[in-house]
Amino acid sequence: MTSDFRGASADAVATLIGELETLVSGSPDVATQVSGDLFSVATSLRGEGALRRFATDGSVAAEAKTGVVGEVFGGKVSEQALGLLRAAVGRRWRAPRDLADALEHLSVVALVRAAVGEAERLADELFAFSQVVKEQPSLRDALSDPARSHADKARLVDDLLAAKALPSTVRLVKQSLAGTYRTVSVALAEYQKVVAAVQNEGVATVRAARELSADERARLADALSRQYGRPVHLNLVVDPAVIGGIRVEIGDDVIDGTVSSRLDDARRRLAG
Structure with missing residues (x-):
């Protein structure tokens, strides 16, 4: 599950996954909430370079970093997500960008855990949708069109998948629209890898x-x-x-x- 991270970042992700799974065990609602919160924080960190660098600066005391992220994100995310964020900034990271990438990774793991007993279906649905995107240029263009708002693209995903796919599938497809990866297809492929890794497959x-x-x-x-x-x-x-x-x-x-x-x-x- 940490194959895309190296050195200290891989160690940090492994530890955080253990904490996450303990936190959301047996509670799909908590897992879903934490997932959304962590993805939101990851998006914010990618847009705030100064905050991202401060949060991953090994020369800054962990107490200072946890205090700052508490001030920035306190009241905006759940206490569970904030606790994981504080734990994350207290770890060492190989590169500043790894923190945001790790939080997105954790958000996917949380959604897999939210799909209790349905991980195989989740993997199948992500793959099926990625194939549809590859085979239908008009859909691929609609989902990647910079002139369309994210909300408009999200509504398109709802029209295509709501009531047909798992809630975790719909959420992950919407996350793939954020531009973290080069294309939606690449994002979905990476998410599929995380689903398989969570299942040790x-x-x-x-x-x-x-x-x-x-x-x-x-x-x-x-x-x-x-x-x-x-x-x-x-x-x-x-x-x-x-x-x-x-x-x-x-x-x-x-x-x-x-x-x-x-x-x-x-x-x-x-x-x-």
């Missing part, structure tokens, strides 16, 4: 010419889980171009058993 993107049956999915997931030593969540992409067979991408590994790949190999051998 790997993520495999499977390309096949047709939908796989539930039994085929189960057998593939079981085989990959045995190979990689932990549960693996499957993201299926139906791609007629593969003709037959499947292509599996998991981490840096690629297992290509598609007919199209074998045909390409045959063409290369004939051309050579």
Whole structure:
């Protein structure tokens, strides 16, 4: 879960995740509130460079930093979120930007915890929406259009997902609009990684010419889980171009058993 952080920042995130999970355990409402608050604080820190640098300055006493963030954010966020923020500024950070990134990361973890017993569905819905964004240029443009307000984009997300997706899914899709990442698709991909990490799962993107049956999915997931030593969540992409067979991408590994790949190999051998 801390693979994108290094050194002191990775240690800080690991500790804060433990504190967060203790804080929101068994309380989806608290988890949802804390998530929103932490994301709001992360957004504020990204916009206030002086405050961000002060909050991560290792030469400043922890008491001074916790006092300042208490004055700035006290009464604006929940006591639980403020407690986590104070704990965060009391830690050491490798780079100033890591604090805001960590708070956003924690906000995603909190929303996963809010989706009690529905983490697999959450992962599936995030992936499905990211595929829709990739496949529909008009939607992608609407969500990235700088001329449209954030509120307008959020209403569009509600129109598309409200009553169809989990509340955690809707909230994460709205968070992806904030511009933290280069594109909405990149943000959703990163959020999917966090969901999988919270569940201690790997993520495999499977390309096949047709939908796989539930039994085929189960057998593939079981085989990959045995190979990689932990549960693996499957993201299926139906791609007629593969003709037959499947292509599996998991981490840096690629297992290509598609007919199209074998045909390409045959063409290369004939051309050579």
